[in-house]
Amino acid sequence: MTGLWYVLGFAGAGVSFVFLTIGLAWLISHRVRGSRGKQLPYESGIDTYGDTHGRFGLSFYLYALLFVAFDVEIVFIYIWALNFKVLLIDGLVSMAVFIGVLLIGLAYAWRKGVLSWR
C-alpha cells in the first residue's frame, strides 16, 4: 500500500511543481495580445485554410487496433513469465498456442498490407 501512496504523492508533487513554475513564469513574463497575425495558428506564414479538426488518415488507426490486440497479450505474457519457473513445459506449450493464434492474426494483417503504410 505504501507504493500507492508514493505514486499519488509523487503525482501531486510533480503537478504542483509544474503549476508553480508556470505560475511564476506568468508573474514575471510580459504578455501582449498582439495582432491578428499573432493570433492565427502558425502555418508557415500563410493563413490556414480548410478544417484542422477534420477526419484524419486511416493508416494510424489500423496500427492502433493492432496495438490493442498485442497490448492485451502483454498483460498475459507478464504474468506467465513471472510464474514460468513453476509452470515449465505446460506453460511453454499453452503460451506457444496463445502467441501462435496472435501471430496468425499478425500474418493476416501483414498479408493484407496493413503493415505497409498506405
Place this chain on the structure above:
Amino acid sequence: MPQQTRPSLDDPRISIPAGSEWYEPAPTPQTERQAEFLTLKDGEMFVNMGPQHPSTHGVLRVVIKIDGEKVVDLDPVLGYLHRGVEKLCENADYHQAICYTDPLEYVSSLFCEAAPVAAFEKLMEVDVPRRAQYIRVLTMELNRIASHTLFQGWMALDLGGLTPILWSFIERDEIVDMLAALTGQKLLYNYYRIGGVNGDLNHEFMSRLGTWMSRAAAQIDSNLGLINENELFVRRTRGLGVLDAKTALRMGVTGPNLRSTGVPYDLRRDRPYLVYPELEFDIPTRTEGDSLARYLVRIDEIKQSIRIIDQVLHEMPDGPVMAKLPRLIRPRPGRAFGAVEGPRGVYGTYAISDGTDQPFRMRIHDPSFVHLQLVGPLTRGNLIADTMAVMASLDPVMGGVDK
C-alpha cells in the same frame, strides 16, 4: 465551385467577422485544375509548407494536400522572391545588367553572370583572350564544387542529419574565401566582364587554391562517408521520385537531374564554349533517375571538376585577361543566346539589341524553375517526408526560380 472547403477564418474560435478589415474570403478557383486542387475529399487536408518553413530552400511555398501522411496533391506557389530581373536589365546598360543577374542563383552566382556575358559577347562579336577563358573555366568549376558541396550537406539536412551540412561548409567556405580573395566578394562575385574578367589571378588566390587542391579530393571523400555509407540515408532516397529519361526531356530538365536518368547531355561537351573542348573530363551519368542517383551524379561531378581544375592550372597561358572594347557597349542590332552548363543545369540568356547601350529585351532561362515543376509529379503518392527529400534532390534555388 467546391463546397466542402471552409476557410478556417470563419471558425468561431478565431472569430474574425466578415465585415472586419482582417477578414479574407476563401480563394475562388480560377482554373479547372485549381478547382480540382481546392476540392477536399473525406479525410484530406491542406498543409502549407513555406514560405516561412525550416526546410523549403528560400521562400518557396508548397501547398500539400494530405491524406494522413500521404501526399495526395501538391502545388508549388512561386513569386515570394520576385524582383523582375529581366525588366530591370532592360533599363540598365550592358555592364549593369550583369550585376542584376548575379543574385539569381546566389549559391552559384558565377554561372548566372557567365550566361549573359556569353550572350553579350556574341552580340558584340568580341573574342575573349585565352587567359581570360582559362580563368573563367577555373572559377566556374570552383563555384560548381562550392554549389555541389552545399547541396550535399543540404540534402542530408533535409533528411534530418545535423552534421553533414557543417562538414560540407568547410569545403564551401574555403572555396568562397578563395574566390573572395580573387573577386572581393563572398557571395555575388560580379567578376566576369564583357570581353574578359575583372582582374588577373592574384597571389592569395593561387596559394589558397594550391593548398586546397592538395587535400580537396581526400577531404571530400572523407566527408562523403557520413552520408553515402549511411543505411538510413540510402534507404530513404533509393527508388524515391523516379524520373525517366523521356519525361525529363519532355519537361526540359537539364543538368545533373537529366544526367541521373541516363541522358549524357552536357553543354560543356555538346555545345562547347570557352576552352572546354581542349580539356579532358567525363560526364557522369546514372540510369536510375531516383533521388539517390541525382545525389551521386553531383558527387561524381565534384570529382570531375577537380580534374578540370588540375588541367587548367597546368595549361593556363600568359597574356591579357580583357579584350579591347569601347567603354560604352553599344552592339549592333541583333539577337544572341548564350548558355553555360551550371551546377543545376543550363543557364541561358537571350538578349536582343536595338543598337542602344541598353538591351532591348532580355530573357533568362533558369534550370531551377524547370526542375521545380517536377516536385508535384515526383512526390504525388509519397509521404510528407519524401516531399522534402525529392525537393532537396532536385536542388532548386528560389532566387533563380522567382527571378
Place this chain on the structure above:
Amino acid sequence: MSGAALVWARLTPAGRILAVLLPVLAVGGALTTALLIVFGGAIAATIGANLPIVRFLAASVITFLITVPTAFLLIYMEMKIIALMNLRIGPDRIGPAGAVMSIVHGLKVLMKEDYTPPSVDVPVFTLAPVVVYLASFMTVMVIPFAPELTSVGLELGLLYFFAIGGLGVVGLMMAGWSSFNKYSLLGGIRAAAQAISYEIPLTLSVVGIVILTGTLSLPKIVAAQSGSLLDWFIFRQPLAAIIFFIAITAEANRTPFDNTEADQEIVAGFATEYSGMRFGFFFFAEYVNVFIVSALFSAVFLGGSNAPLVLPFHPEIIINLGSLGIMLPILAGIAPVIGTLVCAAPIWFASSRIKTWQALVAGFLIFGGLSTAAIGFWAWAMIPALGNLIWFLIKTFSLVFVFVWMRGTLPRARIDQLMGFAWKWLLPASLLNIFATALAVLLTTSGGN
C-alpha cells in the same frame, strides 16, 4: 517623491517581485533558523517518530534534485558534444566552457512570454505539458540508483515504468490536438502511432529477463546481475538488449526516430503553438526522458549499480576524528597551509621565472586536487552506496552520450520505415527471444532435476 518610491518606480515587474520576496525570505530564514535552534530537539524527535512521511519527503526532494540539474546537464552535453562533432565550438560564453549556458537557457524560457493563441482549447493546452512532465518525473522514482538509494522499490517497478512512461504520449496527443494547428496535429498523431508501435517490442523484449529473474522489481533485477561481468543481461540476452535499445530510442523520440518533431517536415511538431514555460516543460521532459531511458537500460541490461570488476581487496580506512581531541581544529587550520606550501615548493624551486604567487596558486590547486581525491577514495572505499551510484551514473551517461552521438550522426527514418520496422522485425524478434529464453530455462531446469 521620496528615494524609495523612485527606486520602486524604476524596477521591472520581476525586480519588484524580487524586492518584496528577498526581505521576506531573509526574515523567514532567520526566524526558521532561530526556531530550529530552540526547538531542534523536539522537531528531530517528531521526525524520528514519523519515518514514512520523512522518507517520502526525502524521496521527492531528491527526485527533484535529480531531474532538474540532470536536464540542464543533458542539454549542455547535447549542445557541446554535437558542436564538437560538427567541428564547431558550441556554447562558450557563460561559465567555464559555456557550462552554465543551459541554466541561463532555462531562466530565459521562464521569463519569455507564454502566449495562448485564441484558437486553442485552453485547459487541454495547459494540461498537456503537465502530463508529459509527470510521465517522466514519476518514472524517476523507481530507478535503482544504488541498492541503498532507490526512492521506492516498487514490486512491479518494471511494469510501472512502462505504464507511466507510456502516459507521456497522451500528453503529446493532447498538445497536438488542442493546438488547432496542422503541424501540431500531425506531430501528435505521429507521436501516438510511433509510441504505441514501439511499446510492444519494448515491453516484450524484457520478458526474457522476467523469466530468468522471476521478478518485476528493478532492484531485484539489478541484484540478479551482481557477480562478474558476464552476469549482465546484455551478455545473457543480447537480442533483447538490441530490441530494447531501439525501442527506447523511439520512445524517447530521439534521432533517428524523432518524427514527432521533425523540423524539416512539420516545423516543431506538437510544440509548434507553445511558447514560454509551457514549451519549456516539453523540452525539459524530453531531456529527463533521455536520462530515464538510459538509466533503465543500464539498470536492466548493464548491471545497474554493480561494478564490472569486483576488486579483490577491500580497503578499510577508519579515521577516528574524535581521538585527535584538541588537535583536530589545530590540524584543520594548519594542514591546508602546510599542504599548500609543500606542494608549491617544488614549483617555486623549479624555475626562477615562476613568480611566488603563481607557485602558491598552483600549490593550492594541487593540494586541493589531492585532498579531494583522497577524500573521494576514502568515501568510495567506506560508503558502498557511493561507489554503486558512481558506477550507475557512469553507465547511464555513457548511454546518454550514445544517444547524443546518434543525433549528431544519423538522418531521420521515414514514418513508414519506422512503423514497418517495429511490426515486421522487432515484434517477431522479441517473441523469438521470449521462446528461446523459455526453452533454455526449461532445458536447464529439467536437466538439473
